[in-house]
Amino acid sequence: MSVRAKDRLGGRAAVVGIGATDFSKDSGRSELRLAVEAVRAALDDAGLTPADVDGLVTFTMDTSPEITVAQAAGIGELSFFSRVHYGGGAACATVQQAALAVATGVAEVVVCYRAFNERSGRRFGAGVRHREPSAEGAALGWTLPFGLLTPASWVAMAAQRYLHTYGLTPEAFGHVAVVDRKYAATNPAAYFHGRPITLAEHAASRWIVEPLRLLDCCQETDGGQALVVTSVERARDLPKPPAVIVAAAQGAGRAQEQMTSFYGTDLTGLPEMGVVARQLWRTSRLGPGDIDVGILYDHFTPFVLMQLEEFGFCAAGEAAGFVAEERLPLNTHGGQLGEAYLHGMNGIAEAVRQLRGTAVNQIAGTEHVLVTAGTGVPTSGLVLGTGG
Numbered sequence: 001m002s003v004r005a006k007d008r009l010g011g012r013a014a015v016v017g018i019g020a021t022d023f024s025k026d027s028g029r030s031e032l033r034l035a036v037e038a039v040r041a042a043l044d045d046a047g048l049t050p051a052d053v054d055g056l057v058t059f060t061m062d063t064s065p066e067i068t069v070a071q072a073a074g075i076g077e078l079s080f081f082s083r084v085h086y087g088g089g090a091a092c093a094t095v096q097q098a099a100l101a102v103a104t105g106v107a108e109v110v111v112c113y114r115a116f117n118e119r120s121g122r123r124f125g126a127g128v129r130h131r132e133p134s135a136e137g138a139a140l141g142w143t144l145p146f147g148l149l150t151p152a153s154w155v156a157m158a159a160q161r162y163l164h165t166y167g168l169t170p171e172a173f174g175h176v177a178v179v180d181r182k183y184a185a186t187n188p189a190a191y192f193h194g195r196p197i198t199l200a201e202h203a204a205s206r207w208i209v210e211p212l213r214l215l216d217c218c219q220e221t222d223g224g225q226a227l228v229v230t231s232v233e234r235a236r237d238l239p240k241p242p243a244v245i246v247a248a249a250q251g252a253g254r255a256q257e258q259m260t261s262f263y264g265t266d267l268t269g270l271p272e273m274g275v276v277a278r279q280l281w282r283t284s285r286l287g288p289g290d291i292d293v294g295i296l297y298d299h300f301t302p303f304v305l306m307q308l309e310e311f312g313f314c315a316a317g318e319a320a321g322f323v324a325e326e327r328l329p330l331n332t333h334g335g336q337l338g339e340a341y342l343h344g345m346n347g348i349a350e351a352v353r354q355l356r357g358t359a360v361n362q363i364a365g366t367e368h369v370l371v372t373a374g375t376g377v378p379t380s381g382l383v384l385g386t387g388g
Contacts, residue, residue, distance in 0.1 A: 013099035014242035017046025017228030018349040023340035027222035035064040035115035038224035055080035055107030080107035088374025091344030096248035098229035115224030154259040156209040159302035161267040166317030173301035174202035175323040184334025218336035225345035243352040244387035247284040251275030252378035276381040295347040298335040303375040332361040
């Protein structure tokens with residue numbers, strides 16, 4: 001897809017299967033086993049077998065190589081395998097790459113997966129402890145010596161500027177946490193099932209890096225999630241209603257860095273998501289008013305507000321009120337704040353359930369769902385639809 005023209009991918013592929021492990025803080029099994037469990041569950045959900053799969057896509061950060069997952073899951077020959085960089089920014093791009101392979105005939109059935117022990121194993125929230133010299137890591141040399149060592153500290157810089165620019169207080173971020181936890185409370189798969197929160201509880205949670213509190217930060221989770229993508233034509237013969245990929249996009253802003261783009265002209269927005277938004281709206285020929293549910297990447301609450309503004313759901317600085325009024329059903333599975341942190345892959349699964357009409361917190365009449373991937377990094381997004 002060009003940043004200047006509508007692409008021809010929309011409507012040619014669909015997500016036809018979703019599968020996940022349990023979401024926990026100590027899985028007690030290897031990341032490879034988590035990946036295979038999720039892949040097999042997604043294939044069962046799609047009504048397909050490992051023998052049907054000829055493509056696999058995952059994240060560069062995943063520790064389970066495609067050929068190893070294929071061997072362990074009983075998948076045979078592969079004609080397509082790929083990985084997407086930039087952490088959580090890769091989530092929707094895995095589906096985009098799968099759709100590209102299907103649409104061009106490079107593969108017929110592609111499984112996207114992500115699995116990690118992010119709580120009991122490597123904890124991303126622990127920050128940077130050692131890094132080999134690289135061009136990619138050079139930008140961190142401008143921040144690490146000054147104590148900006150963790151994702152929360154990097155996001156806090158932009159969050160503080162956002163509050164200052166629009167005359168807001170940290171309570172603005174609390175609305176996102178409250179909505180996410182409201183939906184998680186009624187989702188049996190969510191870690192915070194049965195545990196909603198109030199704005200007062202958000203305000204009482206301890207500081208992590210001002211202006212971010214504990215309840216502004218996503219969970220650390222062990223688990224796996226997989227998605228099956230095939231052609232719209234083949235999807236018609238499968239048992240579950242397909243989630244048609246209406247549009248898919250990746251985006252990186254000018255002079256983009258990973259989480260530390262502090263030298264841009266404006267810290268109150270997310271230029272990379274602006275690129276994605278323009279592409280999704282152009283290709284889908286839809287707009288904010290056509291979206292029934294938003295599944296917005298919520299590793300940190302401030303970036304949910306900025307995403308709503310980049311996509312045009314509301315004006316700059318107005319997203320906190322938009323969320324508080326619940327003008328758009330948001331993260332109906334509980335998000336990464338409430339259900340689980342699976343680098344956004346569980347959010348794509350929730351979008352599929354909403355379109356199938358099987359979500360725990362089902363929004364009646366859902367026809368189009370917007371899904372986004374990680375922010376602050378080069379990112380991606382999807383518009384999924386019923387195809388009706």
